Amino acid sequence: MRMPSSSAQDRQVSVWFQKIQSGEIKLPRFQRHQAWDKNRVCSLLDTVTKNLPLGVTLLLNVDKEQFVSRYLVTAPETQGRVTEHLLDGQQRLTALWRALHNNYDGISYFLYIDTYNEAKDESEKTHESQVWYWSRWTNKSGKTMPLWVDVPSECLKRGVIPMHLFRPGDIASEIDAWVDKALKTSKPSSYMESFETLLMEWMNKKAKLKDYIRDVRETITHFNLPYLALPSQTTKETALQVFINMNTNSKPLSQYDIIRAEIEGVKDVSLDDYQHELDKKYPAIQHYFELPFLILATSALMQGKLPNQRGMWDMSKESMVDNWEKMALGLSKMAAFMESQSIYDRSRLPTNAVLAVIAALYVDIPENLDSRGNFEILLKKYLWSSFFTDRYENSAASHAFNDFVALKGIINGECKSDGSPFTERDVPVLNRELYPLSTDDELKRVGWPKRENIRGRGIMAVFSKLGAQDFADGSQLNRQQLIDGRRHYHHVFPDALLKDVGAESYFALNCALITDKTNLNISNKDPMNYLKDRYNWTSEDIVNTRLQSHLIPLEELKCGDYEGLSGEDKVIKVTQDFAQFIAKRAAYVAKAVEILAQGRDIIASEIINSVEQQLALEEEVSA
Numbered sequence: 001m002r003m004p005s006s007s008a009q010d011r012q013v014s015v016w017f018q019k020i021q022s023g024e025i026k027l028p029r030f031q032r033h034q035a036w037d038k039n040r041v042c043s044l045l046d047t048v049t050k051n052l053p054l055g056v057t058l059l060l061n062v063d064k065e066q067f068v069s070r071y072l073v074t075a076p077e078t079q080g081r082v083t084e085h086l087l088d089g090q091q092r093l094t095a096l097w098r099a100l101h102n103n104y105d106g107i108s109y110f111l112y113i114d115t116y117n118e119a120k121d122e123s124e125k126t127h128e129s130q131v132w133y134w135s136r137w138t139n140k141s142g143k144t145m146p147l148w149v150d151v152p153s154e155c156l157k158r159g160v161i162p163m164h165l166f167r168p169g170d171i172a173s174e175i176d177a178w179v180d181k182a183l184k185t186s187k188p189s190s191y192m193e194s195f196e197t198l199l200m201e202w203m204n205k206k207a208k209l210k211d212y213i214r215d216v217r218e219t220i221t222h223f224n225l226p227y228l229a230l231p232s233q234t235t236k237e238t239a240l241q242v243f244i245n246m247n248t249n250s251k252p253l254s255q256y257d258i259i260r261a262e263i264e265g266v267k268d269v270s271l272d273d274y275q276h277e278l279d280k281k282y283p284a285i286q287h288y289f290e291l292p293f294l295i296l297a298t299s300a301l302m303q304g305k306l307p308n309q310r311g312m313w314d315m316s317k318e319s320m321v322d323n324w325e326k327m328a329l330g331l332s333k334m335a336a337f338m339e340s341q342s343i344y345d346r347s348r349l350p351t352n353a354v355l356a357v358i359a360a361l362y363v364d365i366p367e368n369l370d371s372r373g374n375f376e377i378l379l380k381k382y383l384w385s386s387f388f389t390d391r392y393e394n395s396a397a398s399h400a401f402n403d404f405v406a407l408k409g410i411i412n413g414e415c416k417s418d419g420s421p422f423t424e425r426d427v428p429v430l431n432r433e434l435y436p437l438s439t440d441d442e443l444k445r446v447g448w449p450k451r452e453n454i455r456g457r458g459i460m461a462v463f464s465k466l467g468a469q470d471f472a473d474g475s476q477l478n479r480q481q482l483i484d485g486r487r488h489y490h491h492v493f494p495d496a497l498l499k500d501v502g503a504e505s506y507f508a509l510n511c512a513l514i515t516d517k518t519n520l521n522i523s524n525k526d527p528m529n530y531l532k533d534r535y536n537w538t539s540e541d542i543v544n545t546r547l548q549s550h551l552i553p554l555e556e557l558k559c560g561d562y563e564g565l566s567g568e569d570k571v572i573k574v575t576q577d578f579a580q581f582i583a584k585r586a587a588y589v590a591k592a593v594e595i596l597a598q599g600r601d602i603i604a605s606e607i608i609n610s611v612e613q614q615l616a617l618e619e620e621v622s623a
Helices: 013-022 037-048 090-101 153-159 172-186 195-221 236-246 256-267 271-281 283-287 291-302 309-314 315-323 324-340 351-363 367-388 397-410 452-465 480-483 495-500 527-534 540-547 567-596 604-622
Strands: 005-007 024-029 057-061 085-089 107-117 129-135 158-162 227-230 488-491 509-515
Touching: 013 024, 013 090, 013 195, 024 604, 037 107, 037 129, 037 195, 057 236, 085 090, 085 236, 153 158, 153 172, 153 195, 172 195, 227 367, 256 271, 256 291, 256 309, 256 315, 271 291, 271 324, 283 291, 283 324, 291 309, 291 324, 291 351, 315 351, 324 351, 351 367, 351 397, 367 397, 367 452, 367 567, 452 509, 452 567, 495 567, 540 604, 567 604
Parallel strands: 024 085, 057 227
Antiparallel strands: 005 227, 057 085, 107 129, 107 158, 488 509
16 A cells, blocks of 8 residues: 655745634644743744744644644634644744743743844944843732833833734734834934934834834744645554654764864864863863863853854864863863852752853963952852843853953953953943842742752752751751752642642742651641651751751741641631741842852851841831
C-alpha cells in the first residue's frame, strides 16, 4: 500500500491567526501543554521581528477528527468546524498568539528600540531592537505593577513598545490612541517660541513612530511560518509516528564544538586538553556552570567582546589561547569568591550572567592584599545588586558587558570619554536611580526558589550567607551537603495547612533549605508545633539561633490554635498569621539585601534588631 505523502507549504502569521481565531486549528489532546519560558518566547519574537527563518510545523488535515482535541491556550473556543490538527509547532504558535494579544498572566512583552531610549546618550544609541519581557503583579491596593507598563509615554521613554500593537488585524485606532498618549507630553504648546517649527518636528516624530510600528507589523503579519501537511486520510498510527519522529532531536554541534575546531585549525592545539587540565587544576569552577560557556564568555570579555554568541564568534581565537592561563586563573578566583559569598552551586545561583564578569575582572585585580580587599568589596556590591535588581532580567549579556566595562574602568583607574574617572555611579547595576533594590512588597511575591527565579534564588542566597543552620543538627549549609542531596526545600508554614485554607504556599519567603525528615500528619498544626514534632531541639536559645540563621521571625512563627477552628474562622486566622509572617520576613530580607549591596557582611541578630527597632519607632510615631 502506498503511504500518503506530505507537502511543504508557506503560510503567513496573519493566516495562522485567522485560523486560530475561527477555531479551524486545534491540538490533539495527547500533546503536552505550553512549556516555553519567557526567555524562549522572547527569542521566538526576536526571530519573527527580524524576519529570520523558523523551523517547519506539522499539520494533519482533518475531515473527521481522529484525535480528541483542544484549543490553543486563550484561543476563542468557537465550536466551529476543525480543518487542521497541529501536530508540531504548538509552542511557537501559542507563544506568538499570547504575546501578541498580551494575555499571559503576570507578564507583558515589549519591543525595545534603542533609538527611543531617553536614558541613553545619542552617541551611544544604535539601530538595534530586541524583545523584552516585564513581570507584572498586583499590589495590596489592587493595582497592577509596575504602573509605568500601562502608561504609553513612560513606555516610549524607556524605548519599549508593547508587542500587542504589532499583531495582525485591523487595529489602526488602537495604535493611533497609543501613539497619541505616548507623545502627548512632548507636544509643543502654541505659546512656545518657534511653535510652528517645534510642532512640525513633533508631527514628524509622530509619523516616524507610526511608520516604525507599521513596518514591524507588516513584518510580523507577512512572516512565513511554513508547514508540512499530512493528508486527511493519514491513519492515526502513521500520524503519531511522524509526530514522534519530528520531536526526536539528535544532538547538534554546539558553539563550543565549532570554536574548538577553529582553534585546532589556527593554533594546532587541543582545546579539549586545555579544558581537561583547567578542570583538573581548578575543580570548583564546574560547580557554577558548564565549563565551555564560562571559558568562552570570560575570554570574550577579556577581549572587549560581548559574553554572548556574537561576541564569542567575533573574538580572536589566537588571543583566547594566548590568554588561557590568565582566563583560567580568573575563573578559579571567581569560584573562590562565589564560595566566600556562600553560593555553592549552579542550582542555587540566581543568575549565571555574573560569573564571566567576575572572572574577567579578577584578571585585572592586583594581588596586593589591600587593593584586592577593596576591589572585592566592589565585587560584593556588584554580585548582590545583580541578584536584587531588574538589571539581568532582560538582555543579560549586553548588560553584563556594560557593567563589566565600568567596573574594569574603576579597577584600572581608567577615564571615560569626557576625561573623568570611572566611579560606581557609572556602573548601571550599582546606580540605584536606574536599578533600585527589591522592596519588601516585591519580595513578598517572589516564587519558589527551586525554579529558575533570580529573586527567589537570591533570597535563599541571603540565608546561605547567614549559615542557614539545619533545624535538626545545627550544621551550617555547605557544598557537600548539597552534592549529597542532604538539603531540601522545606515549607516553614506547612504546605498542607495552607492548602487546607486555599492559600498559596510556594513563596521564597516560606522556604528554608534544610535536611529532610519524614513528614507527619501536619494538616492542622501550627508552624512551631509542626517544627517541634519534626526536629529534636535542645534549648530555646539554640532553636532561636537556628531559625534566625534563616531570618525566620520567631514571634510570627509562634502562632497557632488552629486545631479548634473550622470553616471561615480557620481560613481568616491562618491567612492573617501567614501574611504577618511573610511581611516580617520580607522586612528582614530587604534589610539584609540593603547591607549586602553595600559590600558589607551580615549578621542575623543585627538585621533582626535593626528591623524591629525601626518598626517600633514607626509604631511610636504613628501612635
